[in-house]
Amino acid sequence: MDTESTEKAQRGIQSVEVGSEILLALTQSDSPMPLKEISRVTGMSPAKLFPYLVSLIKLQLVQRMEPSGDYAPGPLALRLGLYGLQRLNPLREAEADVVALASKTGQSVFLTTWGPNGPVVVRQEDPSYPLHLTLRVGTVMSLVNTATGRLFGAYMPESLVQKALADESIRLSGATALKTTEKQDLFKEYRKIREEGMTRTSGYPLPGVNAIAAPVFLFTGSIALAITLVGPAGTFDTSWDGELALTLRQTTLDLSYRLGYSAIRGDEA
Numbered sequence: 001m002d003t004e005s006t007e008k009a010q011r012g013i014q015s016v017e018v019g020s021e022i023l024l025a026l027t028q029s030d031s032p033m034p035l036k037e038i039s040r041v042t043g044m045s046p047a048k049l050f051p052y053l054v055s056l057i058k059l060q061l062v063q064r065m066e067p068s069g070d071y072a073p074g075p076l077a078l079r080l081g082l083y084g085l086q087r088l089n090p091l092r093e094a095e096a097d098v099v100a101l102a103s104k105t106g107q108s109v110f111l112t113t114w115g116p117n118g119p120v121v122v123r124q125e126d127p128s129y130p131l132h133l134t135l136r137v138g139t140v141m142s143l144v145n146t147a148t149g150r151l152f153g154a155y156m157p158e159s160l161v162q163k164a165l166a167d168e169s170i171r172l173s174g175a176t177a178l179k180t181t182e183k184q185d186l187f188k189e190y191r192k193i194r195e196e197g198m199t200r201t202s203g204y205p206l207p208g209v210n211a212i213a214a215p216v217f218l219f220t221g222s223i224a225l226a227i228t229l230v231g232p233a234g235t236f237d238t239s240w241d242g243e244l245a246l247t248l249r250q251t252t253l254d255l256s257y258r259l260g261y262s263a264i265r266g267d268e269a
Contacts, residue, residue: 018044019052023061023077028262032070090224090259091122094216097251098125098227105244107231108133112141112148118164118171119143119152119226133206135230142171144178144186145205147213148228153186154193155215155223161190198249200238210236212245214252219260227252 025041026033035053039046053071056062060076073081094111102109102125111123119141141149143165153161165178165186178186193199200212210233216225229236229248237244 015052019056019061022049022052022056023073026062026071026073027077032065032068032072034068034070038071084260088218088259090216090218093258094225094227094255095123097255098123101125101227101229101248101251102127105229105231105247107229107236107244110135110148110228110230112152112226112228113224114152114156115140117167119149121148133209133230135206140171142168142205144168145201147199147201147211148226150189150193150199151213151215151226151228152223154190154199158187196240198240198245200245202238203233208233210238212238212248214248215256216252217256217259217261219262221261224259225255227255 021042021044022038025038028041029037033041035046035049038044038053039049042049053062053064057064057074060074062071062077063074064070065072091111091113098109098111101107106127108127109125110121112119112121114120117140121135121137121139121141124135124137141152143149143153143161149171156164165183168178198212198214200210202210209230211228211230213226213228215223216227218224227248229244231244239245
């Protein structure tokens with residue numbers, strides 16, 4: 001029996017699944033929720049909701065706030081959340097996504113984090129027919145000329161980026177001695193990247209090579225990682241509505257959500 005058939009044959013406890021929907025609604029709210037609002041979000045009637053809330057309160061998964069009577073995640077839910085955060089490892093969490101992306105897209109995938117000298121490649125996964133690149137694990141990426149580096153430039157604190165730009169020449173394809181006007185233009189580009197949520201390069205700085213990079217966020221809202229697809233310019237579509245960009249975007253959204261970045265689900269709703 002294959003995995004899909006096994007999953008279909010397995011029966012869960014419906015009341016537990018309903019309870020999880022209620023907890024999910026509460027965790028997506030910035031403040032305690034009245035019963036009517038939980039009803040609206042979950043699509044369940046108040047009469048159906050109330051018994052579930054009573055049980056969840058007994059389990060300390062939900063608490064009722066006074067004097068409003070609104071509902072919020074309870075002490076046990078908070079303890080479970082803290083337990084998850086203590087075990088959080090973005091690099092380990094991203095491992096399967098990197099492998100799956102390389103297999104699905106047929107492109108090289110690079111995982112990058114911020115190190116002492118700027119964005120540094122920490123993981124590389126190649127398809128069956130990889131490109132021969134100078135880009136390898138340990139490479140420090142330019143904040144000016146590479147898709148990965150510009151992504152970090154867009155999302156890291158500006159004071160840190162300004163400091164890192166002073167050492168730009170040590171990085172792969174790094175720029176040298178940026179003028180004031182060039183820095184101003186660069187930070188305008190960073191703002192555009194934040195608006196788009198991704199960045200790309202076409203045939204530059206590596207001739208014949210295209211790239212698309214997207215951010216992975218932590219529960220704090222800060223960038224944890226960048227995932228970059230890299231491939232030959234002749235077959236690599238960099239359009240935002242192309243299959244590569246859409247696949248990468250969805251992967252980073254899902255990974256960010258698993259790392260606790262709740263703003264994503266709110267935006268999609």
